[in-house]
Structure formats: structure tokens, C-alpha cells
Amino acid sequence: EPEVTQTPSHQVTQMGQEVILRCVPISNHLYFYWYRQILGQKVEFLVSFYNNEISEKSEIFDDQFSVERPDGSNFTLKIRSTKLEDSAMYFCASTRAGATYNEQFFGPGTRLTVL
Amino acid sequence: GQQVMQIPQYQHVQEGEDFTTYCNSSTTLSNIQWYKQRPGGHPVFLIQLVKSGEVKKQKRLTFQFGEAKKNSSLHITATQTTDVGTYFCAGGRGTYKYIFGTGTRLKVLA
Numbered sequence: 001e002p003e004v005t006q007t008p009s010h011q012v013t014q015m016g017q018e019v020i021l022r023c024v025p026i027s028n029h030l031y032f033y034w035y036r037q038i039l040g041q042k043v044e045f046l047v048s049f050y051n052n053e054i055s056e057k058s059e060i061f062d063d064q065f066s067v068e069r070p071d072g073s074n075f076t077l078k079i080r081s082t083k084l085e086d087s088a089m090y091f092c093a094s095t096r097a098g099a100t101y102n103e104q105f106f107g108p109g110t111r112l113t114v115l
Numbered sequence: 116g117q118q119v120m121q122i123p124q125y126q127h128v129q130e131g132e133d134f135t136t137y138c139n140s141s142t143t144l145s146n147i148q149w150y151k152q153r154p155g156g157h158p159v160f161l162i163q164l165v166k167s168g169e170v171k172k173q174k175r176l177t178f179q180f181g182e183a184k185k186n187s188s189l190h191i192t193a194t195q196t197t198d199v200g201t202y203f204c205a206g207g208r209g210t211y212k213y214i215f216g217t218g219t220r221l222k223v224l225a
């Protein structure tokens with residue numbers, strides 16, 4: 001069964017450093033999302049991406065964040081200058097095209113620890 | 116901004132008891148999705164409701180979408196230990212944005 005994959009599974013970085021989190025969505029999916037989840041808390045929407053542009057973003061997704069689909073398979077989230085409060089699990093999700101309101105398939109997540 | 120609240124925050128039940136979690140949005144939703152997240156895992160899609168007043172069943176799980184499309188519920192009949200996890204609703208604002216609820220963490224005691 002196809003699945004969303006994410007790398008790395010765990011990233012440790014120093015405050016102020018740039019990080020890039022990588023996701024490979026399911027191959028025939030066209031809608032992509034990033035969410036974050038601080039330990040023990042709810043899943044927070046960051047951004048959605050369709051047709052090579054951002055469709056929606058939340059207030060969390062400020063100019064320190066960017067997303068990119070650099071090739072036909074990867075979908076990346078970049079945090080330019082990490083802060084302590086960016087420590088969280090980051091989930092990528094994708095949905096297929098061709099119908100409205102489809103289920104989101106989530107990847108296993110990347111745990112980001114900012115020291 | 117839009118908020119989606121769930122109650123209760125935690126629920127401990129004896130195996131075999133029923134369980135219900137309620138989801139309330141501050142704004143009207145286009146659709147609602149329900150997810151289950153096991154400890155240490157990622158959210159896994161359970162179901163989607165689109166129509167006002169819609170009711171859907173999946174074995175022991177019953178999902179409802181309110182008439183005003185601002186609230187929803189998930190009811191589990193005769194819980195099992197495999198039902199353990201956190202249940203999240205996710206309110207849809209079109210195709211591109213989903214606001215997750217605060218979640219209900221279910222613990223089932225054998």
C-alpha cells in the first residue's frame with residue numbers, strides 16, 4: 001500500500017540554524033500539507049500546497065518558513081532560523097486529486113529538537 | 116481565528132463500556148474528518164462527513180455531523196483495548212485547510 005514517507009525521523013539542531021524537512025507524498029497525490037504537533041498537544045495546520053503554490057497558510061507559517069516541491073516527488077519544509085519553540089513533531093500529509101474533501105494520508109513525522 | 120474544541124480532553128473507560136467525544140467549531144464547516152492517533156504514531160484517517168445531519172457507521176464507531184455543520188461526535192460502542200489513542204476531529208474549510216480539534220485521549224482499562 002502506498003504511503004507518505006518523511007526524512008529524517010529525528011533532527012536535532014541549534015537555535016538559529018536552518019533545517020529542511022523532507023517528505024515524499026504518495027505518487028498520484030496533488031494536494032500537500034504540513035502540520036506540526038507539540039508533544040501532547042493538538043495537530044496544528046501550517047500550510048497547504050497545490051499546483052506548485054501555497055493555497056493556505058496559518059499564522060504560525062511566518063516568513064521563517066517556506067515550502068517547496070523541488071522535483072516531481074519531494075515536498076520540503078524549510079525553517080530558516082530555528083527557535084526553541086519550533087521543537088515539535090512535523091507531519092506531512094497528502095491527498096489525491098479528482099474528488100473533493102479527500103482523506104489526508106499522514107507521514108510518520110519528523111521530530112525536530114531545537115537546542 | 117477559527118477554533119475547534121473537543122470534549123472531554125481525557126476519558127478512561129473499562130473495556131466494554133461506551134465512549135463518546137464531541138467536537139465543536141466556532142465557524143460553519145464545509146466538512147469534517149476524524150482521525151485516530153496511537154501513542155507515538157501519526158494521525159490515521161477514520162472517516163469524512165460532508166452533509167448536514169449526516170450519520171455514518173463503521174462497525175462499532177458511529178459518526179455524526181450536526182445540522183448546522185458546526186459540531187460533530189464520535190461514539191464507540193463496547194470499547195476494546197485496541198481503541199486506545201487520541202481521537203481528533205478536523206474541520207474543513209474547503210479543500211486546502213483543516214483545523215484539528217484539541218483531541219480526546221481515550222484509555223481503555225482491561
